[in-house]
Amino acid sequence: MIHFEWPWMVLLLPLPWLLKHWLPPAQPQGAALFLPFAAMVGAGTTALVHTMPSPRKVLFVLVWLLLVIAATRPQWLGDPQPVPATGRRLLLAVDVSGSMATPDMAGDLSRLQVVQKVAGDFIQRRHGDQVGLILFGTRPYLQAPLTTDLDTVGQFLNEAAIGIAGRQTAIGDAIGLAIKRLRSDPGKTPHKGDTVLILLTDGSSNAGAMPPDEAARLAAAAGLRIYTIGVGSESQSEFMGLGGDLDEDTLKRIAQITGGEYFRATDADALEDVYARIDKLEPSAAKAQWYRPRDEWFPWPLGAALLLSLPAVLWRGRRWS
Template structure:
């Protein structure tokens, strides 16, 4: 009867403390309500003796009825809670990913591009209420996926990003400008670009500074990430006769001043990822910096459960009255 039940007025349970007092008072006063009679034999009163021993049952029934009334006064009720959430501040995000040959360098495991895709996939999964798009760039840039709320599409497109889909090079300005183009018409209250590169701007016909100014004009914040270890990294340096890459040690060159400037102009932040763990930490930090505000509405439905206790109390009192005026009548 009390499964999943709460009490609207639990303070009435303090009245249960009266029950031990009532029991003590009953035992203290019971002799005053019992008449004594001295007779030579009780042979003819065997049945009466049994009833006299059962007479405390009347008091027990009253106590149980009182207990039921107290429980009813505490207002037992079941609570049904339904929740509805509403996104009050949506964020549109474009992830601009460098897919030049240097992204195959093996200073991150198994290489920079694969490590990035794994971390970016987790980032996407943790943004269920945002729209996300993908831009890939090397010597040129293109939109892999326009901003969408369908994360399965974005994750599938991210998985398909590989080296060789574009001419080799690093056009940071083109990657940033393409990302801005995807977000400039967005009606979201917050628009974000996460631009990652492992090199210097050496391709494209749009200067990174110009693209950064465009981002600022459209109110688009840009987080920039420089990817690569400090010093030398095992990187592609030439092609083998079978078309595969030949690897060798190459100096890691990242235009950190440019990336810092882009982040500063647009109101974002620059990060440097030198290994897998730092790359994961960077995306975790961006995830914390850009929070989607969600408004939650809770609807409560209460169903009162005091009536069965009232009916139980009435039934006990009626039963006690019937016993008192029938079976125990001669003893009252």
């Protein structure tokens, strides 16, 4: 869509005509040059000297018209596009240990598959926030750094596989990695309270170098608020020990130390309710913003005016001297 940034500049169009009719003619000043043969010059010849040829007048009119068009600053506006806006910094730490393969939350789907679906929808709702993803098992790995590209984070979550980070559970190390990532770029750290970690697991911490309680205290000192989610059915022990070791007490302490909350999700619907609750507790800190790309068109009429001004100024016709 074409747009004129300064449309009021069209008011300048009649300016040359107004100057011609309102300004008095220039009066000669100083001594005049005496020409002995002036009497021999005919009256008709004098009129020819002051008459501008019509083609030259047309050129000057076109030059002025193009200059006024350029002054209105014509632009071409593209389709509206979203602008990444930095709000909260939100890290998701998802357990991918062996017990997450247990199919006890929604039919034949494993716990990880349910988390991928529900957490993926949660990620897409975080417009304006920076979202990152940590996958942890025996060791934690940063799968996606903090970014406003929510589609990429969701894709990395969907590509997560059981056992990719080991078969055990290192909750303390996962929290430690989150703290390290947030401290690695302190210049971009938002106000305290805008940094959140959502840690989801179905087990207890049985691996890693850092105890969960110590990691929680370091997180609290760094201003990192942690929401913990324990997943798995109420009767986890019936799955041959794959998921019967959820340590709710530790998860509750982590949330309490850091100022967050602990949630229990026994099925897919309960997990959806948990993420909806977190959405309310931690609303997006930045509203979605949009912009329309602009292509400046004023150089085209301006360039055409400059090109036409050359023949207009250098015009030499038979009736022009």
